[in-house]
Every structure is written in structure tokens, then in C-alpha cells.
Amino acid sequence: MDLSSLNIVVLLASLMVAATPILMAAIGELVVEKAGVLNLGVEGMMITGAVSGFAIAVSTGNPLIGMVAAVIAGAALALIFAILTQGLMANQVASGLSLTLFGLGLSALVGQGFVGVVPPRTPKLDFGPLSDIPVLGQIFFRHDMLVYVSLLMVLAVWYFLTRTRAGRILRAVGENHHSAHALGYRVKRVRVLAILFGGGCAGLGGAYLSLVRVPQWTEGMTAGAGWIALAIVVFASWRPGRALLGAYLFGGIMVLQLNLQAAGFSIPVEYLSMSPYLVTILVLVIMSSNRARITLAAPGSLGQSFHAAG
Amino acid sequence: MKPPLLSIKGLTKVYPGVVANSDVSFDIGEGEVHALLGENGAGKSTLVKAIYGLIVPNEGVMEWRGVPYAPGAPSEARATGVAMVFQHFSLFDAMDVAENVALGMDNPPPIRELAAKITDVSHNYGLPLDPSRMVGDLSAGERQRVEIIRCLLQNPQLLIMDEPTSVLTPQEVEILFRTLRQLRGEGKSILYISHKLEEIRSLCENATVLRHGKVVGRADPRQESARSLAEMMVGQSLHTPSRPAAQPGKLLLEVQDLSVTSPSAFGTSLRKVSLAVRAGEVLGIGGVAGNGQDELLGALSGELRTTPESIRVAGEPVGALGPNARRALGLLCAPEERLGHAAAPDMSLTENALLTGAYRENLVRSGFIGWSKARDFAEKIILRFDVRTPGAHVAARALSGGNLQKFVIGREIMQRPSVLVVNQPTWGVDASAAAAIRQALLDLAQAGAAVVVISQDLDELMEVADNFAALNGGQLSAPRPVNGLTMDQIGLMLGGAEGGETDAAA
Numbered sequence: 001m002d003l004s005s006l007n008i009v010v011l012l013a014s015l016m017v018a019a020t021p022i023l024m025a026a027i028g029e030l031v032v033e034k035a036g037v038l039n040l041g042v043e044g045m046m047i048t049g050a051v052s053g054f055a056i057a058v059s060t061g062n063p064l065i066g067m068v069a070a071v072i073a074g075a076a077l078a079l080i081f082a083i084l085t086q087g088l089m090a091n092q093v094a095s096g097l098s099l100t101l102f103g104l105g106l107s108a109l110v111g112q113g114f115v116g117v118v119p120p121r122t123p124k125l126d127f128g129p130l131s132d133i134p135v136l137g138q139i140f141f142r143h144d145m146l147v148y149v150s151l152l153m154v155l156a157v158w159y160f161l162t163r164t165r166a167g168r169i170l171r172a173v174g175e176n177h178h179s180a181h182a183l184g185y186r187v188k189r190v191r192v193l194a195i196l197f198g199g200g201c202a203g204l205g206g207a208y209l210s211l212v213r214v215p216q217w218t219e220g221m222t223a224g225a226g227w228i229a230l231a232i233v234v235f236a237s238w239r240p241g242r243a244l245l246g247a248y249l250f251g252g253i254m255v256l257q258l259n260l261q262a263a264g265f266s267i268p269v270e271y272l273s274m275s276p277y278l279v280t281i282l283v284l285v286i287m288s289s290n291r292a293r294i295t296l297a298a299p300g301s302l303g304q305s306f307h308a309a310g
Numbered sequence: 311m312k313p314p315l316l317s318i319k320g321l322t323k324v325y326p327g328v329v330a331n332s333d334v335s336f337d338i339g340e341g342e343v344h345a346l347l348g349e350n351g352a353g354k355s356t357l358v359k360a361i362y363g364l365i366v367p368n369e370g371v372m373e374w375r376g377v378p379y380a381p382g383a384p385s386e387a388r389a390t391g392v393a394m395v396f397q398h399f400s401l402f403d404a405m406d407v408a409e410n411v412a413l414g415m416d417n418p419p420p421i422r423e424l425a426a427k428i429t430d431v432s433h434n435y436g437l438p439l440d441p442s443r444m445v446g447d448l449s450a451g452e453r454q455r456v457e458i459i460r461c462l463l464q465n466p467q468l469l470i471m472d473e474p475t476s477v478l479t480p481q482e483v484e485i486l487f488r489t490l491r492q493l494r495g496e497g498k499s500i501l502y503i504s505h506k507l508e509e510i511r512s513l514c515e516n517a518t519v520l521r522h523g524k525v526v527g528r529a530d531p532r533q534e535s536a537r538s539l540a541e542m543m544v545g546q547s548l549h550t551p552s553r554p555a556a557q558p559g560k561l562l563l564e565v566q567d568l569s570v571t572s573p574s575a576f577g578t579s580l581r582k583v584s585l586a587v588r589a590g591e592v593l594g595i596g597g598v599a600g601n602g603q604d605e606l607l608g609a610l611s612g613e614l615r616t617t618p619e620s621i622r623v624a625g626e627p628v629g630a631l632g633p634n635a636r637r638a639l640g641l642l643c644a645p646e647e648r649l650g651h652a653a654a655p656d657m658s659l660t661e662n663a664l665l666t667g668a669y670r671e672n673l674v675r676s677g678f679i680g681w682s683k684a685r686d687f688a689e690k691i692i693l694r695f696d697v698r699t700p701g702a703h704v705a706a707r708a709l710s711g712g713n714l715q716k717f718v719i720g721r722e723i724m725q726r727p728s729v730l731v732v733n734q735p736t737w738g739v740d741a742s743a744a745a746a747i748r749q750a751l752l753d754l755a756q757a758g759a760a761v762v763v764i765s766q767d768l769d770e771l772m773e774v775a776d777n778f779a780a781l782n783g784g785q786l787s788a789p790r791p792v793n794g795l796t797m798d799q800i801g802l803m804l805g806g807a808e809g810g811e812t813d814a815a816a
Contacts, residue, residue: 165418172402172413179400182364183414184384300403 011255012139017213019251020150021046021205021222025229026236026243027153028201033233034161035194036174036301040096041081043226044103045199046206049074051107053207054114054217063122067146067207074203075196077103082195086188089305104220114217122146122212146208151244153201158240170194174299177306187306202226228280235283237297250280313376315340315499316361316392316468321370323356329523330356331367336518336525338468338499343490345510345531346503347543348520349740354503355397357520358470361501362394363387385416393461397472397503399453403446403576407456410445414460424463432459435489446576450598451482458489469493470501475509479598480768480801487513505543505741507536521545544741558776559589562760563641563729564622568629570609572784578602580609583786585779587729587760592751593789594775595764597804602784603764604646607733610762611643612636623729637670640728644719646737646764648711652718655707659699662706663688663721670725687724695720696746712743719747723754730754733764748774768800780804 025042032039052073057066081099084090125148127141160167173180173190181187209225210217228250236242257272265272314337323331331353338344348354359365361372363381372379374390381387387394401410408425412418419427425441432439437455445456454474461469471490475483490500490513502514510517511531519527519542527542534542563586570580580602587593597603608614610621611633618627623641633643645651653662664684668674673684688702695716699709706714719735735751736744751774755761764781765771771778772792779789780803787803 165412168405168409168413171405175402175404176400178398179402180413182384182396182400184363185413297404 009135009138011252011259013142014255015248015252016139016143016147017251018255019247020147021209021213022225022229022232022250023150023244023247024153024205024208025202025226026232026247027150027157027240028198028205029229030233030236030238030240030243031157031161031170031201032194032198033302034174034238034299035170035191036177036299036304036306037085037191037195038092038096038303039078039081039099039195039198040093040230041077041099041103041226042198042202042229043222043224044100045074045077045202046103046209046226046229047107047220047222048077048103049203049206050210050221051111051114051206051217052203054117054119054210055110057119057207057211058114058117061120063120063211066119066211067204070203070207071200072203074201074206075199077203078195078199081199082192085305086192086195089307092303092305100226108219111217111219115219117217119211119215119217122215144212146204146212150208154240154244161240171299174301177301177304181306191306202229205229224277228277231280234298235280238299239297246280246283249283250276253279312340313373314338315342315375316379317373317376318357318361319371319373321357321360321367321372323353323360323365323367331360332523334370334520334523334525336528338501339516340467340499341494341497342516343494343500343502343514345514345517346501346520347505347507347510347517347539349505349543352520352543353523354520355472356523358394358472358501358503361387362392362470388416388464388466391465391467392470393464393466393468394470395454395457395461395472395474397474399457401445401453401456403444405445406441407439407443407445407448408441410456411441411460411463414457415464427463428459431462435459435462435492436485437489450600451478454478454486458486462493466498468499468501470503472503473505474502475504475506479804480797481805482598483509507531507539510539511536519543540741558591559758560624561586562589562624563587563762564625565610566620566622568609568616568620570605570614570616572602572605573608573614576600577605578784580605581784583781583784585762585786585789587762589728589758589760590755591777592755592761592763592775594771594778594792595762595781595786596768596771596778596800597764597766597781599766601781603733603781605784606781606786607643607645607731607764610641610731611645612641634669637666637725640726641731642666642722642725642727642729643731644722644733644735646733648714648718649707653706653714656705658703658705659692659697659709659717660685660688660702662717663691663702666721667725691717691720691724694724695750712739715739716743716747719750723750727754727759729760729762731762731764734766735763736765736767736770744770768797778803 025046029039029042049070053066053070056069057063077099081095084095085092122144124142124144131137131141161171169185170190173185173187177187206222209222214221232243232246235246253276257275261269261272316338319335321331321334334357346354360367363384363386379390408421408428411428412421412424418424428439428441437458439452439455439459445453474486478486493500504510514531517529517531518525521543531539565583565585568580568583572579578601583606585593609616612631613633616629618630621629623639626639628636628639628641649655664673664679667687671687673680673687685702692699692702697713697717699713719732722730735747751761751763763771763774775792777789778792778795780787782804
């Protein structure tokens with residue numbers, strides 16, 4: 001075993017890349033859940049975004065168009081969920097699960113012709129001299145645009161939820177949909193918009209996975225990232241800042257274990273592969289062990305269908 | 311002549327299968343406190359929802375100062391000058407007072423300015439309120455203040471109040487009435503909905519009485535007696551439950567220093583609750599909702615476990631036993647929430663009868679359900695308690711509140727409990743069904759059971775209970791005989807100031 005091959009700077013730099021897809025999906029789902037909707041289809045929307053983004057980027061040769069396509073594809077899948085749960089009042093858990101299964105199958109079908117294809121490269125942002133700062137420059141300033149977009153998204157969602165009227169209405173709808181309705185807010189409209197936003201974010205996260213992080217298409221390549229994103233939302237007590245923390249924790253352990261594998265660390269690879277999931281879930285359990293705090297933070301109407309009475 | 315502030319003409323609203331309002335007409339003048347009287351289901355709520363723009367009536371018109379008024383959304387109603395305080399508060403527990411107020415306004419100022427305004431207005435109207443507190447931590451009375459202040463900040467001309475006092479202590483009602491009179495003094499109109507007649511008599515100068523969606527009478531409540539108003543409301547003469555004096559028998563339920571941590575984040579934990587109920591006795595436990603009623607019922611029913619010795623049924627320690635084991639010993643409970651707690655909404659009445667009656671009524675044989683026996687049991691309940699339903703196969707959800715409540719209480723009474731605990735037995739139940747339920751509870755005590763009635767309705771407790779205790783912040787006051795207890799003393803007990811002080815005053 002050769003631990004000297006682990007370079008902490010490279011590790012931190014790739015941590016940001018590894019965490020970005022999960023962070024995007026998590027921040028989208030956070031908004032959805034704040035509106036009181038539990039969409040378990042994150043995994044399905046992510047992989048749909050991954051394959052659509054990949055396919056469009058390859059056929060147009062432009063990764064940015066691919067990203068836009070991924071957002072649209074994720075939102076389109078989310079629209080199905082919105083119609084099912086908000087229009088037809090279907091159960092959210094069942095609809096979300098079937099969305100995941102549908103997305104996995106659909107992506108496998110669409111992606112058949114793209115296995116082994118190399119996508120166009122996504123350019124890194126040029127920060128000029130900033131990138132040349134030792135250590136910090138390498139960690140923070142040598143990434144592609146989307147890493148920064150994801151961080152901006154965290155900031156924007158935080159600002160939206162805590163500082164704007166629209167964000168307050170969204171939280172109100174999630175907290176108590178009957179009260180929100182009685183005050184004259186359009187519960188379903190708010191929820192559909194939130195679901196679409198969540199779908200778009202998950203789609204973008206998926207495309208980042210297939211276009212930048214890996215970059216290639218393989219079937220089922222999200223490998224549970226959507227589920228981790230869902231767990232992170234809860235672990236973060238529905239707070240954007242903590243979601244960032246959670247995503248980077250997962251990303252960090254993911255990168256670390258890959259490097260440990262490469263360094264020939266002498267425990268079975270399977271243990272290393274499961275470690276990010278295990279650690280994230282462990283932290284989740286510890287954080288949510290205080291039941292009162294979780295129930296305080298959780299949106300009051302989470303997962304409930306809304307029927308306007310009278 | 312100046313047109314009235316709001317004039318309602320021939321308003322009709324039909325829901326599939328139900329006519330909620332039929333040809334309702336009345337006027338509200340400027341600076342008038344107008345009462346809308348009626349039993350539950352008389353169509354009061356539908357009517358005010360139409361005024362507030364939450365529903366659109368099928369027929370009829372409304373005029374605001376002589377100008378046609380047809381709000382399509384609450385925001386239009388608010389813009390016109392109508393504000394509403396809801397019966398079930400439209401508040402958000404996990405948000406603070408200022409945010410809650412902001413959500414009820416169409417163009418709220420920035421939160422900091424709003425907080426200052428809230429402090430201001432709340433002091434002007436004698437309703438102190440801290441804008442930074444979390445609503446989930448407020449008492450029911452304080453929550454209502456949030457609602458009222460939310461309305462007042464919009465400077466409304468007409469304030470609609472839907473059953474505002476059902477959750478308040480007598481002292482809080484006094485404060486509310488002072489505020490309302492102050493508002494009337496400022497020339498604002500109030501539409502006051504209630505079925506509490508004494509309140510209406512002391513506050514309102516005009517009343518419109520609704521029954522089955524129709525206007526059945528108009529009156530000046532100050533000229534009427536509570537009884538005549540009640541009979542107008544019910545459409546028949548009222549039967550008051552009778553209670554023959556009973557000799558208390560042996561001690562059946564004994565609770566010693568019961569402390570239970572509430573399972574809910576906004577619940578109230580019980581602290582050292584002690585009580586004793588004898589055979590033939592009815593103990594009434596009053597208190598404003600959220601002071602530990604649900605926890606007390608949970609602890610007695612066995613949904614929340616405690617140390618064995620803290621609860622004894624006929625001397626037997628049961629604190630650590632589950633609900634079925636307690637039922638076997640004769641301790642039965644009927645919780646407050648009819649749909650979802652006392653009854654499973656989508657299951658039939660037969661199945662619901664089975665849920666608590668399985669063991670005491672021998673409805674289950676070696677793990678298999680005896681369906682015909684269960685059906686017989688359900689039918690017996692329906693017959694004995696006059697539950698209006700097509701049959702025992704009907705889903706619990708399909709019954710009206712009063713009928714389901716009769717069924718739920720009846721189900722426990724039919725199992726011949728030695729101790730019965732009920733929480734809010736007549737909440738949302740019409741007057742005649744309420745009288746029937748109260749009579750059944752009294753009959754049960756008469757037959758030698760110990761009965762505990764937890765309720766927010768003080769009139770109800772005065773009617774059925776032998777002894778009264780108040781639950782406040784999870785603590786139970788020492789029980790006192792109902793005979794000779796005044797409303798003022800009860801108010802002090804509910805406020806947690808019982809004991810030496812009141813004894814000295816009495």
C-alpha cells in the first residue's frame with residue numbers, strides 16, 4: 001500500500017467535481033420537499049438527464065446544449081410526476097418509485113447507441129491568475145462552469161427560501177397546505193412549479209455526471225446518486241447550506257475511497273465502494289436521532305396529497 | 311338612505327348531493343356586530359367562504375355599499391376591505407409570527423418593518439404578541455391574536471370571525487370582546503359566527519339564524535333569551551340531560567404522579583398528573599387545547615406507556631400495559647380525532663366496531679374474525695345510539711361528524727367499561743346529538759362506571775361532571791366539586807392560578 005500517492009490537493013479538487021451532481025439533485029429536491037411534495041424519482045430524473053444530455057451533446061457537439069437538453073428532459077419526467085400526483089392525486093411515494101424505474105429503463109433504451117462514445121469536452125473556466133495560486137487555485141479555480149453554477153444554486157435557493165416572498169409562500173404551502181389554500185394561495189400551482197424545478201436540477205446533475213465527471217455513458221451510471229441526494233435533503237434538515245455540506249461529505253468519501261482503491265489499500269474493494277453510502281447514511285441517522293428536531297424542520301405537509309375542501 | 315355595508319341577496323350554493331345555502335339574504339350595516347347563528351352543518355361556513363371569495367355561489371348577488379361585489383379570490387375580498395379570522399387557524403407552525411402575518415397580506419412590507427407594526431397594533435388593541443416567536447409554541451389564544459392582527463393590519467371594514475371563542479378561556483374571551491367592541495367603536499363591522507348564545511347576546515345587535523342552509527329567523531339577540539335563540543337554531547325544543555345524584559362507590563381509576571413526554575414536537579408533556587375517579591363519578595377535565603389533553607388520553611388508553619404504578623384500574627397497576635390489555639381490565643377510551651384516531655375513515659362501521667371491540671365482545675376466535683358477530687355488534691351500536699346510516703357496511707368517512715361521534719362513543723359504552731375516558735365527546739356535533747351523547751355518559755356513570763370527560767367546552771363539563779379539574783401546561787389542578795364553582799374560578803383554574811388564591815377569594 002502506498003499512501004504517499006494520495007495528494008490532498010488533487011483530492012479536494014476532485015471532491016468538488018464528485019459532489020456536484022448530487023448537490024444539484026439535492027438542492028432541487030430540497031425545494032420540492034419544502035413545497036410539501038416527496039418525489040422519490042430523483043434517481044430516474046437524474047439518469048434521464050444523463051442520457052439526454054449525453055445524446056444531445058454528442059449529436060450537436062456542444063456540451064452546453066446537452067446540459068440544456070438535460071434540464072428539459074429532467075423537467076419533462078418531473079412533469080409526469082406532477083400530473084400524476086397533483087392532477088390525478090396519485091400517491092407520491094408510489095409515483096416517485098415508478099418514476100425512478102421508468103427513468104432507468106428509458107435511459108437504457110435511449111442510450112443503446114451511445115455506449116463507448118466519447119462526448120465533447122466541457123471547457124474549464126479560465127480564472128487567469130487566480131488558477132495559478134498555489135493549492136487554493138488548484139482546488140477552487142480550475143473547474144468547469146457547472147461546479148460554480150451548483151454553488152450559485154445553493155446560494156440562490158437559500159436566498160429564495162429565506163428572503164423572498166415567493167419563497168415564503170412556497171414554504172407556507174409545504175408547511176400547511178390547508179392554511180395556504182385558505183389564505184388564497186394556489187397550492188397546486190406552487191407545487192407543480194417546484195416539482196419542475198426539482199426535475200430540471202436532477203436532470204442537470206445527471207448530465208454533469210455523464211458529460212464531465214465520468215465522462216461517458218454507461219447504463220445505470222447514476223448508481224444510487226439520486227437516492228443519496230434524497231437522503232442528504234433530510235440529513236440537511238431541509239437547509240441549503242447543510243445540503244452543500246452533505247453533498248461534499250459524500251463526494252469527499254467517494255473520492256477518497258477511489259484513491260484508496262488505486263493506492264491498493266488492503267481491504268476488499270467492495271467495502272471501499274460501499275463506504276460513501278454507509279458513512280452518509282450513518283451521519284443521517286445520527287443527525288436525525290433527535291426526533292423532535294427533525295419533525296420541527298420537516299415541512300408539515302410533506303408527502304400529503306392536497307384536496308381543496310369546500 | 312345610505313346602503314348597508316354588505317348586502318347579501320338570494321345566495322345559493324349547491325354541492326353535489328347537498329344544498330349548503332339556499333336563498334340566503336341579509337344585510338350588515340356600518341359599525342354593526344352581526345351574528346350568524348346556526349348548528350354545525352347549517353351552512354354558516356359556506357356562506358362566509360362565499361363572502362371571503364373562497365367559493366363562488368351558484369346563485370344570488372352580493373353588494374358592497376350598493377356596488378355589486380363578487381370576489382373570485384380572497385385577495386379580491388381583502389382588497390375590498392373584508393378580512394377573516396378562521397375557525398381552524400390558517401397558521402404555519404414552523405414559521406414565526408411576523409412571517410405568518412406577512413403570508414396573510416397581499417403587499418407585506420419588509421419583515422423588520424412589519425414586526426414593528428405588529429408590536430404596535432397588538433398593543434393598541436390590548437393583544438400583546440411577540441413577532442419573533444414561533445407559532446407552534448403559542449397557546450390557542452395567542453394563535454388567534456396572530457390571526458386577528460393579520461386582519462387588523464389590512465385595515466378592514468368588515469371583519470368575519472368564525473367561531474372565535476371555541477378555543478379560548480373565559481378570560482381570553484373577555485379580552486377578545488374588549489377588542490371587538492373597540493373595533494365597533496371605530497366604525498368597523500363584524501360578522502360574528504358562533505353557536506354560543508350567551509356570547510352573542512352580550513356582543514351582537516342583530517342576528518341571522520340559519521338552519522339546513524336556509525334563513526329561519528332574524529332577531530335582536532339582546533331581546534331574546536338563550537333558550538329561545540337555541541330553539542330557533544335547532545327548530546325544536548331542547549332536552550337537557552338529567553343527572554340523578556349518585557353515591558360514589560369504590561375507587562376505579564387512580565393516577566399517581568403521571569409524567570409523560572409528548573411524542574410531538576409541539577405537544578405538551580404531562581407533569582405529575584394525579585387524579586382519582588370513583589364508581590358512579592364523572593370527572594370533567596377542562597383546559598384549552600394543547601395543554602396536554604391528547605397526551606393524557608394517550609397515557610390512559612395505553613398508546614403512551616409509563617411506569618406500571620402511575621396508573622391503576624381498580625387497584626391493578628396498568629401503566630406499562632398496551633391498549634388491549636387495558637381494555638381487558640375494563641379501561642376504555644374514545645379519543646378526540648374521530649377520523650383517523652377513533653375510527654379508520656375508509657373501513658366500514660363493522661370493521662371499526664371490531665377494532666376496539668374484538669376482545670371484550672369475543673369477535674375474534676383463534677385469530678379469525680367472526681364477521682357475523684362483528685356485524686351484530688355494529689348494528690347494536692347503531693340501533694342503541696340512533697346512528698343515522700344506511701347500515702353497518704358503510705365506511706366511517708361517509709357519516710356526518712355527529713353520527714360518527716355517536717358511533718365511536720357508543721362502541722365503547724356498549725362494551726360495558728368500568729372506566730371510560732373520552733376526549734372532546736361532542737366537538738363539532740349538533741345540539742341534539744350532543745345531548746344524546748352526554749345523556750349516555752351520565753347513564754353509564756349511573757350504572758356504576760367511572761367516567762373521565764376531557765373537553766374544552768366548559769358548559770358541557772358543568773352539565774355532566776361531578777368534579778372539575780383543569781389541565782394547564784401539562785399539569786392538572788386539584789379536582790373541585792362542580793356544585794358552587796363559578797365561571798371566574800374556573801377561568802383562574804384554567805389559567806393555572808388555582809389553589810390558595812382562589813380559595814381566599816371564595
